[in-house]
Amino acid sequence: xxxxxENDLECIEIKxxxxxxxxxxxxxxxxxxxxFFSILGPSGCGKTTLMRMIxxxxxxxxxxxxxKGKSVIGTPPNRRNVKMVFQHLALFPMMNVxxxxxYGLRCAGASKDVIRTKVHDVLARISLPxxxxxxxxxxxxxxxxxIAIARxxxxxxxxxxxDEPLGALDLKLREAMKIELKLLQHQFDTTFVYITHDQSxxxxxxxxxxxxxxxxxxxxxxxxxxxxxxxxxxxxxFVGDTNRWAGRVTRVEDGAVEVETEAGxxxxxxxxxxGAPSVGDAVHVFVRPEFIKAEKSGADAQKIDAGHNVIxxxxxxxxxxxxxxxxxxxxxxxxxxxxxxVLTGGTEDLKPKDDVTLSxxxxxxxxxxx
Amino acid sequence: xxxxxxxxxxxYLLFAPFAMWITLLIILPHLGMFYISMRxxxxxxxxxxxxxxxxxxxxxxIYWNTLLRTGSMSxxxxxxxxxxxxxxxxxxxxxxxxxxxxxLFLMCLIPLWVSDLIRAxxxxxxxxxxxxxxxxxxxxxxxxxxxxxxxxxxxxxVGLVYTVILFxxxxxxxxxxxxxxxxxEAGYNLGGNGPTVLRRIIIPYAMPGIVSGCIVVFMLxxxxxLTPILLGGKNSSWFTEQIYDQFITRYNWESxxxxxxxxxAFTSLVIWIGLKLSGQTLNSTVARS
Ligand SMILES: Nc1ncnc2c1ncn2[C@@H]1O[C@H](COP(=O)(O)OP(=O)(O)OP(=O)(O)O)[C@@H](O)[C@H]1O
Ligand SMILES: [Mg+2]
Numbered sequence: 001x002x003x004x005x006e007n008d009l010e011c012i013e014i015k016x017x018x019x020x021x022x023x024x025x026x027x028x029x030x031x032x033x034x035x036f037f038s039i040l041g042p043s044g045c046g047k048t049t050l051m052r053m054i055x056x057x058x059x060x061x062x063x064x065x066x067x068k069g070k071s072v073i074g075t076p077p078n079r080r081n082v083k084m085v086f087q088h089l090a091l092f093p094m095m096n097v098x099x100x101x102x103y104g105l106r107c108a109g110a111s112k113d114v115i116r117t118k119v120h121d122v123l124a125r126i127s128l129p130x131x132x133x134x135x136x137x138x139x140x141x142x143x144x145x146x147i148a149i150a151r152x153x154x155x156x157x158x159x160x161x162x163d164e165p166l167g168a169l170d171l172k173l174r175e176a177m178k179i180e181l182k183l184l185q186h187q188f189d190t191t192f193v194y195i196t197h198d199q200s201x202x203x204x205x206x207x208x209x210x211x212x213x214x215x216x217x218x219x220x221x222x223x224x225x226x227x228x229x230x231x232x233x234x235x236x237x238f239v240g241d242t243n244r245w246a247g248r249v250t251r252v253e254d255g256a257v258e259v260e261t262e263a264g265x266x267x268x269x270x271x272x273x274x275g276a277p278s279v280g281d282a283v284h285v286f287v288r289p290e291f292i293k294a295e296k297s298g299a300d301a302q303k304i305d306a307g308h309n310v311i312x313x314x315x316x317x318x319x320x321x322x323x324x325x326x327x328x329x330x331x332x333x334x335x336x337x338x339x340x341x342v343l344t345g346g347t348e349d350l351k352p353k354d355d356v357t358l359s360x361x362x363x364x365x366x367x368x369x370x
Numbered sequence: 371x372x373x374x375x376x377x378x379x380x381x382y383l384l385f386a387p388f389a390m391w392i393t394l395l396i397i398l399p400h401l402g403m404f405y406i407s408m409r410x411x412x413x414x415x416x417x418x419x420x421x422x423x424x425x426x427x428x429x430x431x432i433y434w435n436t437l438l439r440t441g442s443m444s445x446x447x448x449x450x451x452x453x454x455x456x457x458x459x460x461x462x463x464x465x466x467x468x469x470x471x472x473x474l475f476l477m478c479l480i481p482l483w484v485s486d487l488i489r490a491x492x493x494x495x496x497x498x499x500x501x502x503x504x505x506x507x508x509x510x511x512x513x514x515x516x517x518x519x520x521x522x523x524x525x526x527x528v529g530l531v532y533t534v535i536l537f538x539x540x541x542x543x544x545x546x547x548x549x550x551x552x553x554x555e556a557g558y559n560l561g562g563n564g565p566t567v568l569r570r571i572i573i574p575y576a577m578p579g580i581v582s583g584c585i586v587v588f589m590l591x592x593x594x595x596l597t598p599i600l601l602g603g604k605n606s607s608w609f610t611e612q613i614y615d616q617f618i619t620r621y622n623w624e625s626x627x628x629x630x631x632x633x634x635a636f637t638s639l640v641i642w643i644g645l646k647l648s649g650q651t652l653n654s655t656v657a658r659s
Contacts, residue, residue, distance in 0.1 A: 055555075055559055057555055057558075076558075077555070077558045077559055078558045078559070078560075078561050078562055078563055082559075083559060083560065084555075084556070084559045086552040086555070086556055087552070088550065088552060090550060090552035090553045090555070090556040092553065092556075092557075092571060092574075092575075093575075094574040094575055094577070095574075103557075103560055103562070103570065104560035104561050104562075106570075107560060107561035107562045107563075107566055108561050151560065152560070155560065155561065
């Protein structure tokens with residue numbers, strides 16, 4: 001098994017159940033050296049369980065975990081070169097910052113001088129050179145975060161596991177730490193496995209993202225692939241904002257379908273995911289708001305491409321959020337559709353109660369067979 | 371204005387029972403005792419003030435030997451209670467499931483429902499020459515003649531540990547309970563093995579609980595009377611027995627009171643040294659556990 005040492009971490013058909021709960025069900029993946037890999041899934045899908053198996057706190061019922069090509073099944077947690085940043089950080093409150101970072105080095109039997117240089121070195125790298133003698137309670141949330149990472153990184157791990165480490169921070173700090181984490185990962189050039197249920201964290205930071213649902217990996221890919229080419233309805237609905245309808249297929253032509261939604265809308269869509277639908281099949285249809293163009297009706301009803309879906313509606317409300325502003329449009333059938341718009345603050349802007357024409361291409365109408 | 375007065379009045383009313391308890395049961399008796407301890411009997415019904423009673427104590431080796439013996443045995447009991455109580459507390463707080471935890475805690479409390487006296491007699495029933503243990507050993511053919519298990523130091527220590535261990539377990543459970551499991555896992559994850567995690571993480575974290583448990587146990591043991599007397603008999607030489615002797619047998623309240631204060635000073639000194647050695651303050655231990 002020496003052939004695959006390019007990968008820092010490989011999991012092969014891991015299964016874990018607690019009684020009748022299948023927490024992790026047949027999960028396989030491998031993570032190339034030095035990449036930022038995220039596992040994204042809703043609460044309770046088994047992310048923490050998977051991570052605890054990699055760290056060695058739980059034993060999988062079957063399957064294999066390899067770190068740098070070597071199986072670690074049966075290796076106790078303190079002998080695996082996988083370090084973990086816990087959800088609530090788990091810094092040791094009875095030690096100061098220096099002692100917290102030195103703890104792992106002491107366990108490894110490093111000499112006093114080595115410990116001193118390494119601790120000061122890592123503190124400089126996380127740009128907190130002066131906090132060595134502070135108590136843990138004297139640090140801010142973001143500083144604690146970085147100390148928790150430094151405590152692991154000082155040991156040169158093969159893989160660093162992070163279990164929703166930003167969960168306890170407030171929104172502002174979370175945004176800042178996202179970028180910081182990505183930079184730290186570049187700087188240390190270590191494989192990060194990052195667990196989160198926040199899709200924007202996963203999309204912003206990761207090289208690769210695995211979408212997990214009910215103990216299974218639904219899709220693994222780059223953030224762009226997951227966003228633009230979801231392979232399953234779950235992925236399309238979970239990653240990014242989207243309009244979604246349930247409907248039935250009324251016509252099929254190669255690669256494209258015509259769908260009538262439950263509310264009575266008819267639209268043309270492209271077939272995605274597994275299984276070719278035939279007439280009468282139930283499908284889920286997803287259209288992202290940024291692909292829907294909203295224009296005032298009548299003004300100059302022009303140049304809407306032939307293959308496009310077109311709907312007339314009335315603006316229900318405007319959700320102003322700077323560059324990410326959005327309108328909620330109520331269609332004839334009474335359903336609400338979200339569309340991204342540019343609001344310049346001028347008189348030409350869309351206003352509530354305006355009649356609008358929505359249009360989007362069939363290609364961007366992703367339909368998945370149920 | 372009214373509101374404020376009412377608030378203040380209710381504060382006084384709430385505080386009154388506590389203040390009364392402190393003054394009537396603790397401060398006044400001690401002041402009285404201290405007053406008595408400073409009196410010297412020069413002739414029947416004639417007293418003088420002075421430290422004679424205290425000087426007497428130090429002049430008589432049997433007295434301070436008894437005190438030292440009581441102190442060292444109490445320390446031994448405290449250490450044994452800690453060594454036995456820590457794994458039990460750890461099991462209750464960290465390993466047992468939620469349901470078993472309650473049951474285990476209750477089981478620790480059960481001995482408290484029976485009075486001290488009855489428990490001590492229970493031990494006597496088991497350990498005396500004609501008691502259950504001796505006779506069953508005879509019956510099993512392991513010994514030929516009945517053995518007296520009572521009236522030796524080992525029995526006194528076992529009996530005392532049994533009586534006080536609960537007061538060690540309770541503060542330990544409550545501090546260990548407050549410890550995040552992730553902290554222990556982090557200890558392993560960063561490369562520590564079992565002993566390292568215990569020594570560097572669990573024990574430092576539990577230190578306030580350990581210290582407060584030890585204080586309570588040491589105080590209770592050094593001041594206990596029934597168990598050493600009943601299980602140790604005449605030669606138990608427990609210091610409280612000396613005090614009792616002065617008060618009741620010799621009717622020498624003056625020196626009895628002085629002995630009481632010597633015991634108080636001695637145990638306070640031991641605890642002060644213990645706190646200094648463990649680097650804790652009384653405040654931190656009381657606040658944390
Ligand atoms: N020790 C355990 N015993 C029994 N069931 C467990 C245990 N640990 C986890 N589970 C179950 O396994 C499933 C997955 O749990 P897990 O903690 O891995 O979820 P998660 O994806 O980390 O969720 P969250 O985002 O809320 O942290 C859940 O249904 C949970 O109830
Ligand atoms: Mg979790």
